[in-house]
Amino acid sequence: MARQVGIVGAGIVGLAHAWSAAERGHAVTVFERSPRAxxxxxxxxGMIWPVGQSAxxxxxxxxxxxxxxxxxxxxxxLDVASCGxxxxxxxxxxxxxxxxxxxxxxGLGFDCQLLSPAEIERRTPAAQPxxxxxxxxxxxxxxxxxxxxxxxxxxxxxxxxxxxxxxxTSIVETRSGGLKRANGVWWQxxxxxxxxGADLESLFPELLQPSGLRRCKLQMLKTAPQPGGWRLGxxxxxxxxxxxxxxxxxxxGLPALRERIAAESPELDQYGIxxxxxxSPSGEVILGDSHEYDDAMEPFDKQCIDELILRELRxxxxxxxxxxxxxxxxxxAKHPVRPIIAEExxxxxxxxxxxxxxxxxxxxxxxxxxxxxxx
Ligand SMILES: Cc1cc2nc3c(=O)[nH]c(=O)nc-3n(C[C@H](O)[C@H](O)[C@H](O)COP(=O)(O)OP(=O)(O)OC[C@H]3O[C@@H](n4cnc5c(N)ncnc54)[C@H](O)[C@@H]3O)c2cc1C
Numbered sequence: 572m573a574r575q576v577g578i579v580g581a582g583i584v585g586l587a588h589a590w591s592a593a594e595r596g597h598a599v600t601v602f603e604r605s606p607r608a609x610x611x612x613x614x615x616x617g618m619i620w621p622v623g624q625s626a627x628x629x630x631x632x633x634x635x636x637x638x639x640x641x642x643x644x645x646x647x648x649l650d651v652a653s654c655g656x657x658x659x660x661x662x663x664x665x666x667x668x669x670x671x672x673x674x675x676x677x678g679l680g681f682d683c684q685l686l687s688p689a690e691i692e693r694r695t696p697a698a699q700p701x702x703x704x705x706x707x708x709x710x711x712x713x714x715x716x717x718x719x720x721x722x723x724x725x726x727x728x729x730x731x732x733x734x735x736x737x738x739x740t741s742i743v744e745t746r747s748g749g750l751k752r753a754n755g756v757w758w759q760x761x762x763x764x765x766x767x768g769a770d771l772e773s774l775f776p777e778l779l780q781p782s783g784l785r786r787c788k789l790q791m792l793k794t795a796p797q798p799g800g801w802r803l804g805x806x807x808x809x810x811x812x813x814x815x816x817x818x819x820x821x822x823x824g825l826p827a828l829r830e831r832i833a834a835e836s837p838e839l840d841q842y843g844i845x846x847x848x849x850x851s852p853s854g855e856v857i858l859g860d861s862h863e864y865d866d867a868m869e870p871f872d873k874q875c876i877d878e879l880i881l882r883e884l885r886x887x888x889x890x891x892x893x894x895x896x897x898x899x900x901x902x903x904a905k906h907p908v909r910p911i912i913a914e915e916x917x918x919x920x921x922x923x924x925x926x927x928x929x930x931x932x933x934x935x936x937x938x939x940x941x942x943x944x945x946x
Contacts, residue, residue, distance in 0.1 A: 573597055575760035577750045579742045579774070581605075582612035583930050584911075584923055585766035586724045587639075587938035592762075593732035595942055600758065601725070601734060602750065604741035608721045610768045612930060614791065614901030616849045616857050617720075618806050619713035620932045622656055623816035626679035629910060630818075632936040633711075639935035640713050647727040649720050650852050656712040656806040657691060658813065659698055659887050664831055665810030666704035667824040673707060675821060684708045695804035697848070697888040712806050715931065716852055745774060747918040762945070763920040769904040771924070775916055782912050784904045784925045787843075788868040789860040790876045795896040796854030803850040809887040811845035839883070842876050846883045855896060858884055872900055903927055911937065921945075 576592045578585045581603035592599045619640055621633035644651035660666035669685065676683040686706045691698045694708065728734035737752075744751035745765065750758045769786055771779040797803075813819045814829050833840050843862025850856050861876045877898060885893075905927030906912060914922045923941070926933060 574762045576600070576762045576764070577602065577758055577760045578764045578766060579745075579750065580610075580766035580768060581608045581721075581725060581736065581738075582610045582766060582768050583721065583934045584612075584768070584926055584938070585764070586721070586728070587934040588764045588766060588923065588941070589728055589734050590724075590732075590935075591938045591942040593728060593734050595946065597762070599728075599732070599734045600737060600760070602737045602740045602742050602752070602758070604739065606738050611901045611903045612768075613718045613721045614899060615717050615931055616791075616806075616847060616859060617715045617717045617851070617931065618656075618847070618849055619715065620656070620806075620816075620929070621711040622681065622683070622709040623818050624929070624932065625817040625820070626681070629933070630680060632940070633929075633932050634936075635939065636933055636936035637711060637713055639939065640715060643720075643724070647723065647731075649723055650716050652714040652852075653710075654712060654714045654805050655708060655710040656808065657686065657695060657698070657709075658707040658808045658810075659691070660704045660706060660810055661699070661702045661887055662810055662828075662831070663704065664824055664828040665813060668810075668813050668819055668822045668828055669705065669707045671822040671824055672819055681818075682710060695807065696801070697803050697807060697890060699885075699887050699889055708805070714806065714849055717931070719852075742774065745917065745920050747920060761919060765920065765922045765924060767924055769902045771904060775922060778914060778916050778922065779912065779924060782925070783906050783909075784912060785864050785907070786868060786902055786904050787927070788863045788900055788902050789928075790872050790880070790900045791857065791859040791898070792877060792880065792895050793851075793858065793897040794856045794890060795892060795894045797850075797856060797891050799891070800854070801891050802854075803848060803856060806847065806849045807888055808847045809845070809883065811839065811883060812847060815845040838875075838879060842873075842879065844876070844879050844883065846880055846887065848884065848888060856890055868902070872898065903930070913941075
């Protein structure tokens, strides 16, 4: 039976829920306190990154999300590119970890392949050849343009499914069957999904604040459009990234790699720096990132973090133009173990908060699974 569904937050988690609910014939209204989405979902790399998800359920959810992004490309006309990714190894211990992972990958459902330096050069003009041992190619990664996607999706949901959007509307209270707007007017419905990102104070603070969620700030940079139509090709990551994503935890060589980096460059651990690059459709290369938690987070960005990110990137890639055109930061909430906080604190009121650094990769699949359960 068609339900009246209210969703709080027009970030990727809220929009994923809006789409899955609307596809099932429910009448959906999305409430967003800003004039347009401006949270973590428009501040990210736009990497759909199944290769970074641990084997099993999370990886499968990421692959399902990937299929859903490709559906959005075909149905909503979003610019979604199937670019794949390469992890570059410039140290022997990084190459060791990639070989260990590659040996286990097929049995765990990952479709990966080791590349020689010459093979890497054929896939991307950007890999720094000095010291390059090899790389790991994965074909499953996608590139989306987050600001463009987060602007276009509400329009498509509204015109295709009649999803309503109430922008500039803060929700200050929920109860079974209702949401209270900041102007005091209640919305009545059957099913509420709270997708409020890193806001742990406004709604259900008694649930979210002691949940173990931590807030994390990430600094990012973007180059000017690269000259002459130069293209990066696949998303690129380096050896530092091997210590960031849970995928590689199974590799026996990882502790030695971690120890070397901690001894050589403790500042990278201090600021949670690993480096990646993706390219927007208009040619800018998006570069990042760092991870500062809770009390270490300040409103002001640290110049030294930007310099460290650029230093590490220059070690593994070269770009025709390193001129930085924009700098920004984003904040998400993350749980040390749980992929998201999924609770039902009131009957028919569902919390979906704290998806951490994987919202673009997992949301579309997770929301679909939720709506299959809620059918
Ligand atoms: C710098 C950076 C890089 C990243 N890179 C990637 C990447 O490449 N790939 C990937 O998979 N993930 C990436 N992530 C993670 C990803 O961006 C997040 O997981 C995701 O955007 C979280 O989505 P969300 O909808 O939960 O939160 P948000 O996008 O923050 O949206 C929450 C929305 O809820 C609204 N809201 C909150 N409270 C209320 C209220 N009471 N009433 C009304 N509205 C409310 C907010 O205004 C906001 O618009 C990155 C994150 C950052 C910060």
